[in-house]
Amino acid sequence: MATPLSKPKLAANLSMIFPEVEFLDRFAAAAAVGFRAVEYLFPYAYAKTEIRARLDSWGLEQVLFNAPPGDFENGERGVAGLPGREDEFRKSIELALDYAATLRCPRIHVMAGLVPLAGDPRRHREVYVENLSWAAGQARNGSVDLMIEPLNAKDFPGYLIGTPQAARSVIEEVGARNIKLQYDFYHAQMTHGRLLDTFAAEQDLIGHVQIAGVPGRNEPDDSQEINYRAVFAGLETMGYGGWIGCEYRPRGETVAGFAWAAPYGIGPKGKRQG
Numbered sequence: 001m002a003t004p005l006s007k008p009k010l011a012a013n014l015s016m017i018f019p020e021v022e023f024l025d026r027f028a029a030a031a032a033v034g035f036r037a038v039e040y041l042f043p044y045a046y047a048k049t050e051i052r053a054r055l056d057s058w059g060l061e062q063v064l065f066n067a068p069p070g071d072f073e074n075g076e077r078g079v080a081g082l083p084g085r086e087d088e089f090r091k092s093i094e095l096a097l098d099y100a101a102t103l104r105c106p107r108i109h110v111m112a113g114l115v116p117l118a119g120d121p122r123r124h125r126e127v128y129v130e131n132l133s134w135a136a137g138q139a140r141n142g143s144v145d146l147m148i149e150p151l152n153a154k155d156f157p158g159y160l161i162g163t164p165q166a167a168r169s170v171i172e173e174v175g176a177r178n179i180k181l182q183y184d185f186y187h188a189q190m191t192h193g194r195l196l197d198t199f200a201a202e203q204d205l206i207g208h209v210q211i212a213g214v215p216g217r218n219e220p221d222d223s224q225e226i227n228y229r230a231v232f233a234g235l236e237t238m239g240y241g242g243w244i245g246c247e248y249r250p251r252g253e254t255v256a257g258f259a260w261a262a263p264y265g266i267g268p269k270g271k272r273q274g
């Protein structure tokens with residue numbers, strides 16, 4: 001059995017965990033079980049000062065959120081790679097950077113978007129590279145890194161970036177040091193497996209990590225395909241010291257599902273990670 005990573009830096013994904021309480025109350029819930037950092041999809045329905053106040057009240061660090069993704073409710077998954085949406089993209093980055101400054105958040109996930117069946121993937125990729133090049137310049141002023149994340153094709157059919165290799169080729173073409181890869185072990189297992197090998201191959205670009213069990217995207221525990229004790233041990237061996245977002249859908253009540261996280265100080269008796 002792999003030795004647990006001595007102290008994986010776990011961040012609570014407030015879009016997925018603690019659905020029992022309202023969004024703004026999830027900050028308190030995360031702190032109460034021992035988290036000291038949070039991430040989530042979108043803050044834009046709330047005043048940035050209100051979120052800042054929650055972070056301060058509970059002594060939490062904001063480590064990631066997403067740029068506005070287009071019409072998310074109606075299925076859009078980002079506009080960065082959508083031809084004809086360049087103005088909207090620029091406004092979305094300006095808004096995200098404004099929130100990032102107040103939330104003191106060093107990372108923004110920029111979703112690429114879906115290529116329609118009749119679309120030309122090469123054209124979408126071209127627009128994606130152009131948009132990211134512009135956004136990287138804007139983000140550099142605020143010392144923010146922009147993340148791009150390969151998403152699996154079962155949950156996100158048509159998503160422009162499906163593999164770490166595709167992400168790498170975009171990042172290298174943009175050539176900006178503040179564009180990084182968000183490596184989500186859930187999507188990686190759903191798409192290609194060989195998790196630690198592929199992580200090692202891309203590690204020079206990786207700026208953030210997320211986890212969930214496969215196949216259900218539930219708690220990352222022993223009932224699921226991925227052995228996270230081995231993953232955490234591998235990350236430690238490779239010297240990954242960044243945040244690990246807990247981006248999963250609890251099967252039941254969130255706190256009752258934290259048995260997997262107890263060795264890392266998260267749970268009903270969770271003490272704050274040092």
Ligand SMILES: O=C(O)C(=O)[C@@H](O)CO
Nearest residue numbers: 041066109149184210247
């Ligand atoms: O679904 C994921 O995985 C994410 O990290 C989101 O930011 C995109 O839906």
Ligand SMILES: [Mg+2]
Nearest residue numbers: 149184210247
């Ligand atoms: Mg993810």
